Amino acid sequence: MTQTLADMRRDYTRDGLSEADAPLEPFSLFQHWFADAVKTEQPPVEPNAMTLATVDEQGRPHCRVLLLKGLDERGFTFFSNYDSAKGEQLAARPFAAMTFFWPSLERQVRIEGQVERVKAEESDAYFQVRPLGSRLGAWASPQSQVISGREELEQLLAETEQRFLDRAPHCPPHWGGYRLLPERIEFWQGRASRLHDRLNYRLQGNAWLRERLAP
DSSP: OHHHHHTOOOOOOSOOOOGGGSOSSHHHHHHHHHHHHHHHOOTTOOTTEEEEEEEOTTSOEEEEEEEOOEEETTEEEEEEETTSHHHHHHHHSOEEEEEEEEGGGTEEEEEEEEEEEOOHHHHHHHHHTSOHHHHHHHHHOOTTSOOSOHHHHHHHHHHHHHHTTTSOOOOOTTEEEEEEEEEEEEEEEOOGGGOOEEEEEEEETTEEEEEEOOO
8 A cells, every 4th residue: 555655646737827927916816716627627526625724722733625605805705613613623713724726727725814703694695595405404413513323413403494394594693604814825836747836925914925935
């Protein structure tokens, strides 16, 4: 197995990333790359899938895959259960990192910054456009808590379905959005012989500093 893993490699030759093609701020470049990913990536890859990393009170890192659900000049928005493990970690240490990887394009984007909860009305608006099953699940699942088995989860869902039998489920108080306010965004484009292109944007005051990093 060790030898097999050591022999696994891929040479990246699709594209390059130069300063001449990169704007002075990172948001328009991310939107351009994301649009490319939507057009290029095929299932099962989800273009808005990202790995989100958080840190607990003991300084131990945790990561998981989530879906990006909003992007504007303020930052990157995702939604979750506030009482989940990630919710507790963000409450204790409101900083996170997220990574997007688009294999067909040989591109990766890394984002780091502070995290804040979005306003309740923003969470409500997104909750109402979710599929009914997802809305019921947000009420039924005690996310990250130990349960006895699948049967307990299905029983909780059945009870929730009865609770909202004659009305639409509203947004739970324990569920809502987070926005990562970026302080650093790195764009990585795979290149041949592992000499990848890396353009890094760092926020300094109200301006972005763009710099090239060695691969």
